[in-house]
Amino acid sequence: MAHRGRVSLAERVYAELRHDLATGTLQPTERLRAERLAQRYGVSRTPVREALARLQADGLVQRHADGLYLYRPRLDELDELFELRIVLESRGFQRIAVTGPAHPRGASAHDLLAVRAELARWREFRDDPPDPGPDLVAADERFHTELLRAAGNSALAEALTAVYERVRPVRTLDVPNAERVAAMTAEHIVIAEQVLAGDDERALRTLTAHINSSRAHVRVRAEQAIAFTKLGRAVRD
Template sequence: MAQKDAHALILDAIDMGAFRPGDRLVESELADRFGVSRTPVREALQRLETQGVLTRDGRSLMVAALDHDQMAELYAVRTELEALAARLAARHAAREEISVLRQMVEEDHALLSDATALARANRRFHGQIHLASHNRYLVQQLGMVRRSMALMATTSLAVAGRGAAALEEHREIVEAIARRDGEAAADALRAHLSLAFETRLREEARSL
């Protein structure tokens, strides 16, 4: 198993919520979990620490958590990159890709009572917009942003009423893309992420 594979496996597990911020990652347990030798796991852990995905607590490595400033910085970057993706999707998305986005919005209504499942569906929806931009370099950069988003301990979609509102915002984004209105799609995406960020800030303030 190559180093890059161990690295990807650990990142995917964090992305899917198998490991959450604050969880300790143990080399031997990861090797057993993924069926790989300890050497590539050790190298992957070192790489992830360098990338800021993991942080050290004494001799232990744990999944990092974003502080207030890091979260604000991440949303600033994410918003501009995703707005660009929406604008490009309006220009380049195939009819079939738009159809899939519409289906996602409709099907995701069935998940409103399950915040974890809705969060996974939300990642898939945004990922589909990234792909519909048909710009490999943008998709690559957004993949890095997505990895960092996984370092947030909670999802804004767990807040009462946010899930239904987010799906309506998704619908507006898709319809702008379908109209081939790039500016409207970008604006709708920015507004969507602004509301998500605001929701997180309110929840953060309540925990102070």
Template structure:
């Protein structure tokens, strides 16, 4: 029950932090949050621990949980590394994916694609995450899989916001289609390139990404 309630609190707090409703330096008091959400302090503490794992907050001795400072440059550095990790996963997956994993990946892509033209952003994000996880697993490199998942978890709040950019789910699903096809066909070079392009934020996507960020990110980059 505690984990279930923490799962409900987490996206709300993520959204408020990445949009600036809770700016850097804000202290997140467990008792106040518990009263606000009508829950005990246990799920609040669990949600805060998970936010700490993503780097959105810092848990400091005697001060508790504090919303962390972060800059656009910090985010871009993480996305740059994320693109390389995911590209390597896709390259290895194209070489090592099993017949059963191919079926699961195709099914996951189709489930994601069925939502691309709608407005169910959170559900699309969940299915998108599942599809990418299958690619990590198909790399058959446990160390790479763990490192990729860990960094993805840190970027999760920002990637969740990205799918809300108008037209992004449709373009994302189209990119998935080419990527999944490359993996299923065993084309490792193409799978690597398509994944890197899919994750990297550049050009118009960079401008759109900046538009999802509150002003303090830009100030921190100055």
């Protein structure tokens, strides 16, 4: 019974820690010390260590010489992850071409209700812009995963979510200004409108340009974060 209780506690800490890392509650530059996390979650260090070991096995936490930190991709990995994003999201539009109105099912592959819901959400954001931060990152990820899921293959959306988990530590460091938030909002609206209009080729071009713009901004922030981390370690040494 005690063993089951300990495992259950470790599961809770794992879920809470994973959530806090994903939402930016814990900063990507913060060292993940078992003692401090145990105090944060009101547990002993044992379940915290078990949770950190699981997160490391998941690839979401990585060990450096001075301890554990949230995984942050190298610049070459970051480029590869954004390339994978384009491949996955483009596949959604390819599915539309194969299973469009001429398909025996007699309907577009897209769940247009889901696309309309995202369009309505981002039109609201246009009128009442959200504050930059983890909530905006989550809303942006939701737009892309819902658009891909609406294409009829939930496994593609799950794969995209896995990509986001690895890119998110850098994205949460990138705080966009009001101009960038407005541009992202406008691009989401255009993409959704083009999908609803059946103009999938233009929607794909708009989407690809949108992702490449995001990659450029995130890459700059990643370079700055790497330089900051190196400087911090040099000061500590």
